[in-house]
Amino acid sequence: MLVNLVPSAMDFTTRPKPRVEPKKTAPIAPDAIDPVTRTTISLEYASLRHRDHCPLGRLPRMYVVPSPESLLVWDCVFFVHQGYYADAILKFRLTFPTNYPESPPVVQFVTDVVFHPLISHSGIFNLAPRFRPWRPKEHRVFDVLHWIKAAFKKHALDEIRESDCLNKEAYRLYHETTSSFAGLASQSSLLSQSAPALFDRDHPTLKGKPRDALPFRELAPDQLQTMRTKLGLKEWQEEPQQS
Template identity: 50%
Template sequence: MVSSIAGESGTKCLPVNDMFNPLGPKSSKPAHRSSQPTEPAASPAARAAVALEFASLRSRLHCPLGLYVVPSTETLMIWDAVLFIHQGYYADSVLRFRISFPPNYPDRPPTVQFINQVFHPLISPNGLFSLASQIRDWRPNQHHVFDVLHCVKAAFKRDVLDKIDEADCLNKEAYRLYVFPFPYPMIFPQTCCRRYHESTTSFAALATQTASLSNSPSALYDKDLSKRHGMDFTKLKPKTFKEERERLGLKEWQLN
């Protein structure tokens, strides 16, 4: 499992020592039921490939900063992850998602599904994430899970949002709010600029709402949500929070 610490200054997710055990993390917590449809049992080759993929996350730059991953307690073929976003439209978001591997992995790509409600062009209302804008065709010998993780993180950056095609979007409303809403900017520049500003302002407001909901106490410490995801968050008292930071060798924050 991955535990977390939270105090007056925020929440931090901490991987435990057995995080990279390819057989999965040791935990006394009962296995939670998967929200994914039941699939045929994975082949030994697929399980071995997934175990190697998880072990490879220890390599430098394979696991993006601010993103934590741990295998589900129920099966190696499902990973639970959390992404902390610090900049952009979704700043301060704490987003939980699941990565599910098909039984014939790596021939087919994994699927990514968010547990939180996320207003985003590439995320459907039920949380399914589209890889198509960044990985058009999955190639088993070329693409890996760390590519998927980097795609997930990059999807919340403006330069990636700017390049999204509507055909790849699973939330058309979010796409239409984000993109340039008027087709003839040179003919009607004043109208165009006004509508573009209104559109991006609406998108930014909904993205901010996503962030606010995701980092609210009701979302972070929701026990029902934890039953569907292996990432637990625990709110600590200020004294305990300080002791944990000291134990980990973390410096005090300097407030300007």
């Protein structure tokens, strides 16, 4: 199942290094949110447990949790397992408008910097190629999550129009010098796995910035082994080489 609903006390989560932090706004009290919007968002979050609402996959690929400050903000982390962005750990935020579902949520990646045709330098992700136009009675959050996952695959990259691209250079390289695009996409993946991106350990650029609902923390070797044993995970072993 692609999306897993994560409890707030998750043991292994991240606060990455964002290039541009999403705008800081005062928390909206639950009573201030329109009842229809509040009910719709709550039901859609609960529905993510439904198997048919998640892309099929052997491994969990996305975690989603509402911000403790506002139901209108969801923090998400996406693990990419294949393609140009293989092994990337990408964090993004869904921000719902107060008139949702009449208008779509805003998607902003906070992992610094994802080299992708549909992602701007500030992390904004363009939903338009999939939702043209947004239909409030038809489109739901799980459709958005499906599109985010699909957008990192080759078939989606092949079909993206230049007019929809927020990063024109990524689009140009993908179509003219694929090897250069692949190198920069791989670099994005490597940077997303770095300690400064994953952990807020002595990272000066994170001072004064709000914590999201999915902070990663680094485990000591003994803590990691205890966690692996608890989860029933086996140690990785190299296969013997054949002579």
